[in-house]
Amino acid sequence: MSLDKIMMYNEKKEVIFLLGATGGIGKLLAEELKKDGYIVVGNGRKENVLIDMKNEGKIDDYVVGDLTKDEDRKRIIEKIKEYGDKGYKVTIFYNIGILYDYPGEFKSYTNKMIDDSYEINVKSIEKMDRELEEKNLYLDTIYMVSISAFYRGNWDPEYQKTKAALKAHAELQILNSRGRRIIALFPDTIKTGEEGMGGKLKDYPKISGELFARKIVEIVNGKYKEYSGFMFEINNNNKVILYGLNPSKITGAFEYYERKYLEEIGEAVY
């Protein structure tokens, strides 16, 4: 479908570039955002999944690409510009990420595992943000971080470290927001399909993926707009609690102890 046709069929002229649309959370988010009238452009490396999603009406458009590759980011940025030139407001939603099965000890990580974790979870996003700004594209931005950004421990240290670095990047972007809305999401474990990350998190209590996606769309729609950070935590009573956060005026960082209770959004599931 041409851009003009997409525009005719959608009342809300807001486009969300969902990077990491092809995984467990991405699929749920795409569907939920579309239900709410957003025009969703999906990205991922798996072209077949993007084609299926488009055929099933879960996304309006897609751009295949590996975010760690310079030429692929360039193509994504060109597509963003195309939509911008047509008069759409474009938001970029970084939902990409990888999680390795923790090999048991830090020394068991290979250099490739360390490189990939940082390349995908942090560096590709930083590079994309820098390249967008270089082209004067200051877009509303959503970062899918993780509650892991606040914790260290022997769970999957590389994942946690990369998410802490992504949190730091989001904090800096908020500091230099230039009027953009910037949202950083810090969810606990989420129940998605068995593919991707979902399959590696079997034993943990989880947030229902559908509930989570619904809440994200409410946040994107402007609920709780006084906060830029959102933590979804499963508490000791297995309840999923949503907290609002803003970077501290003193440290410039999202601080765990400064979070504000917003609401209980449901029971954890397994």
Ligand SMILES: NC(=O)c1ccc[n+]([C@@H]2O[C@H](COP(=O)([O-])OP(=O)(O)OC[C@H]3O[C@@H](n4cnc5c(N)ncnc54)[C@H](OP(=O)(O)O)[C@@H]3O)[C@@H](O)[C@H]2O)c1
């Ligand atoms: N699942 C959870 O419990 C949980 C909790 C907190 C935070 N998160 C975060 O939520 C996000 C989505 O997680 P998920 O559970 O949906 O994981 P997932 O099913 O493994 O999906 C990961 C997504 O990232 C994309 N991706 C990975 N490497 C890429 C690359 N080099 N270039 C472009 N796209 C790439 C994948 O697309 P392709 O394979 O098609 O490239 C896929 O769409 C991640 O950032 C994750 O860290 C997840």
